[in-house]
Amino acid sequence: MAAPARRLCHIAFHVPAGQPLARDLHRLFGFQPLAVREAGGWRQLALRSGDAVFLVNEGTGPQEPLYSLDPHHSVPSATNLCFDVEDVDGAARALAARGCFMPVPPTRVRDAQGTATYTVVSSPAGNLSLTLLQRAGYRGSLLPGFRPLPCTPGPGWVSHVDHLTLACTSGSSPTLMRWFHDCLGFHHLPLSPGEDPELGLEVAAGSGRGGLRLTALQTPPNSTVPTLVLAESLPGLNSEQDQVEQFLTRHGGPGLQHVGLYTPNIIDASEGMAKAGCRLLTPPEAYYQQPGKEEQILAAGHKPSLLEKQGILLDGEKDEFLLQVFTKSLFAEDTFFLELIQRQGATGFGQNNIRALWQSVQEEAARAQGA
Template sequence: MAAPVGRLCHVSLHVPRGQPLARDLQRCFGFRPVALREAGGWRQLALRSGNAVFLVNEGAPGSGGGREGPLYDVDPAHAVPTASNVCFEVADVRSAVRALRELGCPVAVQPQAVADSQGTVTYAVVRSPVGNLSHTLLERGSYRGPFLPGFQECGLPDGQGDWFDHVDHVALACPRGSSGAWLRWYQDFLGFRRFALGPADDHPEQGLEIRAGRAGGLRLAALQAPPGSEAPMLVLGESLPGLPGARDQVETFLAQHGPGLQHVALYTGDILATARRVFEAGGSLVASPTTYYQQAGKVAQILAAGQEVERLAELGILLDRDGGQGEAPDYLLQVFTKPLVPEETFFLEFIQRQGARGFGQGNIQALWEALEEHLAADQDRGEPR
């Protein structure tokens, strides 16, 4: 029996001490520091924008061998900076862990309670089949503090002017042939359900194939949260065979990181304003393919959605239909950032939905080609990644 998850609490990022990821999330992406913990050689800073929370764990050299690890997490001891934990709330941690243990799920941290003057929470950490990715299961109860017990409040609690609203989806990079097993795990263990990305996505495990670029393309599969849950979608991507020597962004991620969490998509109600703020704050966005806005029918599609081609093109924002052909069609807008760490690994996506629930096959292909062009340009310049 699965242990269905509730809403997302936070996504944990692990970086070496001194790397500017926490600073960049504040300066370039508008995240606000809300709580801090420093103990056992670890500095843990929770940053929030709307309901999207990143917990940046900075480990000092040698801290991984200490008795006290990062609170609400485990030390992934990973070779490169990584997003290695997705924390979900559950109704009852102890019963969830019992159910998962019976299914054969490895438990890294047994249920334990943490308390402060604002109340008590109970958490456990389980291992997923996805590389170094683990999941913290957290029972919040009536706790009403700014983040979680064990952290000291810091920064500004006022959320006015947040750049983002919530996490729309989390994307996992899969080695070829692994996505089917991962899909089954999240369905059987955490109660997620398959979400069809289109008419061609009619197989319970294979996903949707999108052919694009020299490297071959992408096999994409999606999972939606259990009934009654507000958790974001999980999107699994694995690359398709391409030309000899060609490498796409999934293969680049796997080469530098191994299987794991590739990017987090943040929802915004005004992607133009958000992307402009990010750009002006020094954040780097991936440019769209030069031919994207010249596709047959693309200009008409953009105008029908009430958008301006020049404004989207200026920031590399992509727009695609997703749904019926009525007078007011569903559509979505998307743009990727460049990697937030020195390696070509973790990055962000911004997404705005106008009725669309999926991801727009045309956008997926264009985003894939855009990132492939970005990688090829870096390789041509000889930039280290």
């Protein structure tokens, strides 16, 4: 591996001036402003909940924003993943030897709180770039060049990033998996026993409507990097687009489709976000009427009526359960969204929940077309 990632520092977005992403992250999802930088035509605002940090790059400037890269993308987008590495200079040399393109070479930034060095690497995943960051000993709230903002306690709905899901073109997962393995040290994480890493996990949507191919990747146990999930469409019998294909069309190519945010209490978090005005996806009506679903929810220690009221999905068995709820898109283009996830011993992603999400997104799209 060329540059083993040790932890996820932040997820960066690029949005036009006046786009409400930063406001929505604060008001609807409980993220608190952490630090800001305003220079060169850019307003860069970092918001945090627990260990999850989002950096919103708003506007446009003649130069690249610090710690990121302006992709000049046609729609608002999650454009950059910033990872902590041990040695940026060594990582850059190793990546260059592998043929990787680094539009921002190793760059040192200093302020009164210390020094950080970073480089930006282009990835094969659409408009997504990767920032490799070295900031050992930096004493500031975020990074050199940023002004700290008053620390205000948030509701604590989110503790950290659980996983990152990339929407990929059909057949590209093996190539992406090898790139993330060779360059950042990710390894295949089986989602089902005996899973072939070249094939991933296939989740059929039913009724000839295709489905999803999911390939999960993780870094070694001594890191704190979230699981990376590659999602691509399986061919169906009809010609209508599924949500991965719709993302590719509306987003203008592959990219970060959603971020899974871990919550220690999904019931409190989803209720609080809904009261704040967050729009959550509604599962199919038949989801909670499935044979054995009520017993499964009770076995996990929850009330079926409460989960149904809040649209929370539950999957698992014995002492391993997974609870999930999904937001509608944060952008008018109907692309990127967030997921809340709570794990009660489960380590996977719940095949039945994946199918239910698939169906709920398809039904939401059908309702929107009929409106």
